[in-house]
Amino acid sequence: MGFFTIFVPDGLSESDYARALKCSTGFISTRRRNHQDLLAAAGFSQVEEIDLTSQFLVTQRGWHDGRERFHAELIEAEGEDAFAERQLDAEHMMEGIKAGLLRRALFLCT
Amino acid sequence: MSKRRDYEERFRERYGAPVASAMLVIEREVIGANVGANGYTTIEQVNMLADRLRLHADTTLLDLGSGRGWPALYVAREVGCQTTLLDMPEPALRTAMRQKDKQNLANVSIIQGTADRLPLRHDTFDAITHTDTL
Numbered sequence: 474m475g476f477f478t479i480f481v482p483d484g485l486s487e488s489d490y491a492r493a494l495k496c497s498t499g500f501i502s503t504r505r506r507n508h509q510d511l512l513a514a515a516g517f518s519q520v521e522e523i524d525l526t527s528q529f530l531v532t533q534r535g536w537h538d539g540r541e542r543f544h545a546e547l548i549e550a551e552g553e554d555a556f557a558e559r560q561l562d563a564e565h566m567m568e569g570i571k572a573g574l575l576r577r578a579l580f581l582c583t
Numbered sequence: 584m585s586k587r588r589d590y591e592e593r594f595r596e597r598y599g600a601p602v603a604s605a606m607l608v609i610e611r612e613v614i615g616a617n618v619g620a621n622g623y624t625t626i627e628q629v630n631m632l633a634d635r636l637r638l639h640a641d642t643t644l645l646d647l648g649s650g651r652g653w654p655a656l657y658v659a660r661e662v663g664c665q666t667t668l669l670d671m672p673e674p675a676l677r678t679a680m681r682q683k684d685k686q687n688l689a690n691v692s693i694i695q696g697t698a699d700r701l702p703l704r705h706d707t708f709d710a711i712t713h714t715d716t717l
Contacts, residue, residue: 477624477628523631525628528625528628532614532625535613539605539612540605542609543605543606543608543609546605550603550605577623577715579628579631
């Protein structure tokens with residue numbers, strides 16, 4: 474099995490954990506258990522984690538900045554409130570990534 | 584509204600909305616191609632995934648939470664493996680079906696369902712993928 478996922482790193486304080494969930498804008502509603510443990514508990518072995526956090530920031534910024542560039546067309550298509558909400562979500566997520574509160578990785582396991 | 588229904592509604596809305604032409608331009612810049620993507624998985628990352636899972640024309644692949652078909656349809660086209668897409672939101676599955684037909688991908692099946700109640704037998708697939716689903 475191979476999967477990409479966004480997650481909160483281990484070892485955060487309670488307040489940072491709460492901030493991380495907020496920054497994830499609904500992408501994460503997880504319990505505090507890391508993927509390595511979850512996969513092992515489900516019977517998977519040989520778990521490999523390939524960190525993609527820096528690329529995550531690049532793609533998130535790409536979507537955000539691209540949408541900003543075409544804001545007139547997108548506001549017409551989505552409506553002003555929805556456009557603003559999506560941009561704000563992206564900004565929160567970028568803040569979370571830069572603060573080390575959100576990570577993204579490719580997990581491979583058998 | 585329950586959390587599950589809330590998510591279902593959210594994804595139904597997201598996949599049901601028409602894609603503005605500007606989004607296609609942005610997608611090409613961010614993802615590397617126009618493949619119906621709206622997330623964070625680039626072409627380069629999908630190629631790495633396919634390579635690391637050693638997918639080839641004789642393998643069978645299940646993509647959970649397939650959405651509109653990115654990256655599963657791309658993998659099916661590039662690798663040629665027997666690929667099954669599974670997700671819940673009907674608008675997403677309809678888009679995936681249109682893309683499958685448009686690209687003549689006879690090696691692709693599309694099923695409506697959820698990962699926690701798979702409508703499939705055990706040991707049906709050689710590989711499973713999912714993209715920002717969990």
